[in-house]
Amino acid sequence: MSATGTVEEAVAAAFREEWGQVVATLIRVTGDWDLAEECAQDAFAQALDRWRRDGVPRRPGAWLTTTARNRALDVLRREQVGAAKLREAAVLARDEGPYDPDHEDDSGVEDDRLRLIFTCCHPALPIEARVALTLRTLAGLTTPEIARAFLVAEPTMAQRLVRAKRKIRNAGIPYRVPPAHLLPERTTGVLGVVYLLFNEGYAATSGADLLRTNLCAEAIRLARLLARLMPDEPEVLGLLALLLLHDARQETRVDAAGELVTLEDQDRTAWDRAEIDEGTALLETALRRGRPGPYQIQAAIAACHTNAVTAEETDWADIAALYRELERYVPSPVVRLNRAVAVAMAEGMEAGLVLLAELEQERELAGYHLLPATRADLLRRSGHTAEAAQAYGRALELVENEAERRFLEKRLAECRSA
Structure with missing residues (x-):
């Protein structure tokens, strides 16, 4: 070289x-x-x-x-x-x-990046702006990448970032972690930042590689800092548990050639058992607090996957029920998309396809490649290969990540040759 x-x-x-x-x-x-x-x-x-x-x-x-x-x-x-x-x-x-790197200010927190998150997550800013601004400044994500993560147009996101910076400057928002009694009003935004930071590392919206492991590691590092800062907040523990349970599978999500490996085909013996055990213990501690929330529910879903010895032993009915509960906290079309998959695996492909048809009619996920990709997968599993091929073609028109593109192309070829 x-x-x-x-x-x-x-x-x-x-x-x-x-x-x-x-x-x-x-x-x-x-x-x-x-x-x-x-x-x-x-x-x-x-x-x-x-x-x-x-x-x-x-x-x-x-x-x-x-x-x-x-x-x-x-x-x-x-x-x-x-x-x-x-x-x-x-x-x-x-x-x-x-x-x-160990500089400390009067906030008592020895980490500029954590101070940056709390500054970005000031309650004077809209929640979407808090998350977007931190992803831009902390993770170096481009405006198009952040726009795709939020499923909004790039100019909309650009304006959102400009307004957020102007608000911080004009309002004189301090660059620090707030005192303990003000932490709760920032918690939602801060956890959202760390979660999306991990997601961008775990499944990059664009580029040649599926994984950006440095972003995953940074998100987990920040989540650990937050857990030390707010040890009695169950959603903080739930988030850390969620990240660890997902990260435990990271090494098996792509093969030696960098190709995507689906959850059911991953080598479960290669999962990081120490991370699974730590994440499970953290989740149990959080749930004992008796104050459930979306990160704890998502961690419980992840635990259903990581604690199943084989793919066939996965408790899909429990996962579908957890997604229904998650909808109460996060009424998002992406959550409904994931629930459709769980319902399909628990009750049959047709039941999942009915839920997907509802999402398609609502068009909230019209530009989201995983909607047609999921429909294609359910059709493939139910033997409707011609319809599946059409759906895979639509997903390929929308996908931006090259590893995902290659996976979809492989599935499309399989359907066409069936």
């Missing part, structure tokens, strides 16, 4: 692993969200040139943060605006010296 290729891979890896930390630190230093993102992008661009010349640094994150911070301070000096902000930033920079 060429040196150029090696450096490009190093920069790409640094972006996946360090973007959130770099931006979070710059926001703390400058207080300017747009400037933080701009200077972070500039630092990554500089890395391509400098690392080719000087080699990849031992601590890429520290190099990127220092470079971006210096760039931000230069911009503030050149523009000669916000003298008070510049003085404050200069003091922070001088006090910090080289980048220190």
